[in-house]
Amino acid sequence: MIAELLVPFSYEYMLKAMWVSALVGAVCAFLSAYLMLKGWSLMGDALAHSIVPGVAGAYILGIPFAFGAFFAGILASVSMGFVKQHTRLREDAVIGLVFTSLFALGLLMASIWPMSVSVQTIVLGNILAISNEDVVQVAIIAGVSLAVLALKWKDLMVTFFDESHARSMGLNTVFLKGLFFTLLSACTVAALQTVGACLVIAMVVTPGATAYLLTDRFGRLIVISIAIGAITSFVGAYISYFIDGATGGVIVTLQTLLFLVAFYLAPKHGVLAARRRRMELAGAEA
Amino acid sequence: MLTQPTRVELNPASALVAGISVHGLTVTYNNGFTAVRDATFDLEPGTICALVGVNGSGKSTIFKAIMGFVRPSAGEVRLCGRPVEEALKRNIVAYVPQSEDVDWNFPVLVEDVVMMGRYGHMNFLRMPSRADRYKIDEALERVGMSAYRSRQIGELSGGQKKRVFLARSLAQEGRIILLDEPFTGVDVKTEAAIIGLLRELRAAGHLMLVSTHNLGSVPDFCDEVVLINRTVLAAGPTAEVFTQVNLERAFGGVLRNFSMGGTALHDDADSRRLTVLTDDERPLVLYGDQPGVRDASNARPPAK
Numbered sequence A: 001m002i003a004e005l006l007v008p009f010s011y012e013y014m015l016k017a018m019w020v021s022a023l024v025g026a027v028c029a030f031l032s033a034y035l036m037l038k039g040w041s042l043m044g045d046a047l048a049h050s051i052v053p054g055v056a057g058a059y060i061l062g063i064p065f066a067f068g069a070f071f072a073g074i075l076a077s078v079s080m081g082f083v084k085q086h087t088r089l090r091e092d093a094v095i096g097l098v099f100t101s102l103f104a105l106g107l108l109m110a111s112i113w114p115m116s117v118s119v120q121t122i123v124l125g126n127i128l129a130i131s132n133e134d135v136v137q138v139a140i141i142a143g144v145s146l147a148v149l150a151l152k153w154k155d156l157m158v159t160f161f162d163e164s165h166a167r168s169m170g171l172n173t174v175f176l177k178g179l180f181f182t183l184l185s186a187c188t189v190a191a192l193q194t195v196g197a198c199l200v201i202a203m204v205v206t207p208g209a210t211a212y213l214l215t216d217r218f219g220r221l222i223v224i225s226i227a228i229g230a231i232t233s234f235v236g237a238y239i240s241y242f243i244d245g246a247t248g249g250v251i252v253t254l255q256t257l258l259f260l261v262a263f264y265l266a267p268k269h270g271v272l273a274a275r276r277r278r279m280e281l282a283g284a285e286a
Numbered sequence B: 001m002l003t004q005p006t007r008v009e010l011n012p013a014s015a016l017v018a019g020i021s022v023h024g025l026t027v028t029y030n031n032g033f034t035a036v037r038d039a040t041f042d043l044e045p046g047t048i049c050a051l052v053g054v055n056g057s058g059k060s061t062i063f064k065a066i067m068g069f070v071r072p073s074a075g076e077v078r079l080c081g082r083p084v085e086e087a088l089k090r091n092i093v094a095y096v097p098q099s100e101d102v103d104w105n106f107p108v109l110v111e112d113v114v115m116m117g118r119y120g121h122m123n124f125l126r127m128p129s130r131a132d133r134y135k136i137d138e139a140l141e142r143v144g145m146s147a148y149r150s151r152q153i154g155e156l157s158g159g160q161k162k163r164v165f166l167a168r169s170l171a172q173e174g175r176i177i178l179l180d181e182p183f184t185g186v187d188v189k190t191e192a193a194i195i196g197l198l199r200e201l202r203a204a205g206h207l208m209l210v211s212t213h214n215l216g217s218v219p220d221f222c223d224e225v226v227l228i229n230r231t232v233l234a235a236g237p238t239a240e241v242f243t244q245v246n247l248e249r250a251f252g253g254v255l256r257n258f259s260m261g262g263t264a265l266h267d268d269a270d271s272r273r274l275t276v277l278t279d280d281e282r283p284l285v286l287y288g289d290q291p292g293v294r295d296a297s298n299a300r301p302p303a304k
Helices: A002-010 A012-035 A041-050 A052-061 A065-086 A091-112 A119-124 A132-161 A163-168 A173-195 A206-212 A218-243 A247-265 A271-285 B059-066 B084-089 B110-116 B130-142 B158-172 B188-203 B215-221 B244-251
Strands: B020-028 B034-043 B047-052 B074-079 B093-096 B176-180 B207-211 B224-228 B232-237 B256-260 B274-278 B284-287
Touching (some): A012 A132, A012 A206, A012 A247, A041 A052, A041 A065, A041 A091, A132 A163, A132 A218, A163 A173, A173 A247, A206 A218, A218 A247, A247 A271, B020 B059, B034 B059, B034 B074, B034 B224, B034 B232, B047 B059, B059 B074, B059 B176, B074 B084, B110 B130, B110 B158, B130 B158, B158 B188, B188 B207, B215 B274, B232 B244, B244 B274
Parallel strands (some): B047 B207
Antiparallel strands (some): B020 B034, B020 B074, B224 B232, B256 B274
């Protein structure tokens, strides 16, 4: 029984998948702490879908997928700006329009031209079959992002909480916001490999949202969020070996389960705690 | 009665004077809208100055120019004789935001917010030293919020929320403090406490620029007033600038105006009129030409 549970650790591809997933999960969770507080959560989704044609193109041409994703990301933001400037459409309509168009283009490209990975791999991710070159790319992206965030998390917090105050102490808030979105784009690309374009949004929202229910301090929120992201991703990759299921689906399901636990049982912000407070209040009045 | 802003030519000597000097400031946004044109005023340290004008008159643009959010298309702003960017890096400016501009659901405690005031004094990792911790204890004590230091900021009342951000500006130790609508949504007791604190800071040589709609409290605590409507209409001592004529010019009929005189008010030959001017907060009451002053410490002898 025990021996059976340890089987995944004896395969190099499983070890690689678990560690890469944990790293990507951690850095996405770090970003989620900021993203969900600003009401920008869906931008992660838009970004992940928009870069699909870039990734598909990169595989077709045989260049590193990060380059393709980068160009597609720029194309997406430029076209969103262009459409917005020349129409009276609302921002959400423009985002919806542009990211679905690019996503469709990506699917089309992948089905017309032959390439080394399938459409399914891009949309759903396939960390179990990740190539060594891709592991290097993902590890560099995630590692550098984690390092930058660890150094700058307080400056980013001030910028996101109160931009005027950040200015008043001489911080370059435009640069810091640009830095954040650069990291977000890079990590979205990395997460594409583990959970696929459709589920990236969960990786950059759910851990932060769960941690938000558990603490009132931003520093702790980041730590809890990273722990959730890293552990669910590691365990998710591990479990997917046994059930032969899509890794992304397992990781995101685990994250959702943790969210539900926090949603009901969080000591201060949970549903049950709120009910208990209401009861006590009613009891005190009676 | 109208005081025109005096234009002072910049020379090396005046550049050393501490305070805010705005000279010929014009701000045109990217969409071609000129929010402020050729605004000029100078403020000395040890002053409380009100920035008064209708919504859209350029109050927030002037704040933004002082904070370096917008670049002047002409003219310049100098803080303690330094260009804006340099002054900001030296923590010369502290900013107290409007309550509605703050995300009260943000996961920070009262003490975390006050600690942010110290960030500019820390190294690039923002690690607080013992001195920084002492300064936030002191700032919280001074605004009477020590007992609430471990509360999440959304759990506070309107007045308490204001005090937290005032404490942050104290912890930041800026020589210049910008306050954006500090009396909105605040009870009378807190308003008095804020004014008391501003007077203490004035005595310590700080310069405070207060954007406010609360016309009635301006004569209570402001030494100077800058009246704006897309440019500076008048700037100078409150008694000279804060008059009915100037206010009507600044607000151009937007103010609620109620005036009473003659036999409706007096049974003798007193020719003074009672005038009530209000934007949307505490009204300004003028008896004759003089603002009615609520607080004795700033009161002037009545006109006879």
